[in-house]
Amino acid sequence: MQTPIPVIEEHPHHADIIARSPSEWMPWPRDDSSVNSHVLASNDTPSRYKKNKLRWPKRSVVFISDPHADAVAFEASLIAAGVAERKDKAELGHLSLTKKGRKSEIIVGGDCLDKGPSNLKLLRSVEQLYKLKARVTLLAGNHDLRLLMGLLALARKKDVGNQHFFVRMGKKVVPLFREVFDEYLADTHWEKKIPDEDACRKLLFPGDDWFKEFPFHAAGFLTAEGIDREVRKMESKNHSFEKHCLSAGLSLRQVYATSIKCQQLFLHKKGEFNWFFRKMELVAKRGSFLFLHAGLDDSMSQMLLKNGTKYANKAFHSNLKRRDLFSFYYSSIANTFRTKYRDADLPLTQRGVDAIHKAGIHVVVQGHVNRQKGQRIAIKKGLVHVEADITLDSHSRKMEGLYDYGIGATLIDKETGIIGLSCDYPMAKVMTAKELQGIYS
Known part of the structure; x- marks a missing residue:
């Protein structure tokens, strides 16, 4: 041969x-x-x-x-x-x-x-x-769709089924947000029309009742093991996500502003990376x-x-x-x-x-x-x-x-x-x- x-x-x-x-x-x-x-x-x-x-x-x-x-x-x-x-x-x-x-x-x-x-x-x-x-x-890939889910969750009406998807992206998405902020927002007046830190936290994080409501919402869709795994994963990420953002030098206001920019880049027809999810x-x-x-x-x-x-x-x-x-x-x-x-x-x-x-x-x-x-x-x-x-x-x-x-x-x-x-x-x-x-x- x-x-x-x-x-x-x-x-x-x-x-x-x-x-x-x-x-x-x-x-x-x-x-x-x-x-x-x-x-x-x-x-x-x-x-x-x-x-x-x-x-x-x-x-x-x-x-x-x-x-x-x-x-x-x-x-x-x-x-x-x-x-x-x-x-x-x-x-x-x-x-x-x-x-x-x-x-x-x-x-x-x-x-x-x-x-x-x-x-x-x-x-x-x-x-x-x-x-x-x-x-x-x-x-x-799951990492690719994880970003898409997070961006779409912010763009759509918030409910018990989707409000955890942004934080669910976890620490692995933070480097991308850091890159996007540095390349597209750092030298701009990005803070205009961006809510204060507490308001951004409410927009990005699941509500207090999510952990009680999600298992009932997911019943019949996920296995019992799947529900337990999802709740445990979110307990960890809900606790640590903001910490990882701050470690990367990003406030929640900056994270929210960056998420809006990512929506433009990936989801809008004229966005630089619109081809990614479309293809x-x-x-x-x-x-x-x-x-x-x-x-x-x-x-x-x-x-x-x-x-x-x-x-x-x-x-x-x-x-x-x-x-x-x-x-x-x-x-x-x-x-x-x-x-x-x-x-x-x-x-x-x-x-x-x-x-x-x-x-x-x-x-x-x-x-x-x-x-x-x-x-x-x-x-x-x-x-x-x-x-x-x-x-x-x-x-x-x-x-x-x-x-x-x-x-x-x-x-x-x-x-x-x-x-x-x-x-x-x-x-x-x-x-x-x-x-x-x-x-x-």
Whole structure:
């Protein structure tokens, strides 16, 4: 087999990326904690699915997930995947597409926001791909939608179902607010028409009765575990949110003014980042592969079987526009970018797995589940999952004791199979098309 590792052109601007990227490859490692040995065993696949030949995407896919506001890591990952290059300038925002990049599809697996070092730079790095006319699919991540929920909650009538969404964003959104304030408001008369500190606190925080009323409001929508988890999470964030804002040098008046500016940037038709949520999709099906941020549940599996991905994506945007925020955020649609298959999440059972197989989906490619030693392939709930969140952002890496910014991407192609590139694993992991096909043949 010819080396499946992408060729990075030798250039001074690529030197660090080349030095830190795998230069050799190996068969995908198999052990009980990563790719279980039975992943490749055809006798573990229900017989009625064996006739369903695994279909590969028509064009090569480069999947990069969870860049979390690190444009350096994101652009380095594009270069490491062989779809972009940087020749003229070493700074961010000066990429061009390679021949492979013009032929491939780049799927950004969600969670572009939060953590750091710069949300605005990451957004502009993603936007340059659209300007380069790359084939880009941008998926919804829980951190991305968390911002949207907070902004929409302020813009809509306050009720028990939505009044906690702003503070629910928590400390991870504070760096974005700091960036927006510094870039757009700091040298302006931002304080005009902004209420006083106490009034802003009432506008931003849930009311005193929320903690008593929410469990009854959520009954029937969330599991008992989900309600308990939500209330405990809000007790913590309600207590600490203002403290985190003050630590970043932001008063609640400044936070409120910044939230208004963020509404203009992200939600208004002429806003600089209006494209971000407008272009976002919930799921993308390519051959037998389903790309999403987190995971599935029974209801979403049935929706995909009966109506397909176009319907699911249209429902995603339609619900955001028309439905109340509570029933959207705790629905099966939002579970797709939030679930970790916990007791608090909407369940995926054998019924859902059967439906997803009938829909012609045999491999789920996801972000959301952080892996420190590169990508992982595993059977979860009876369904093959490729876990592709490999800790790219420098903030998380520092917290986890990892070096510098991350570099990596997951490549999916019929000729080479699934390739896991990560600067945190010494070799590229390769599962050939023949090996993966063995499950369904």
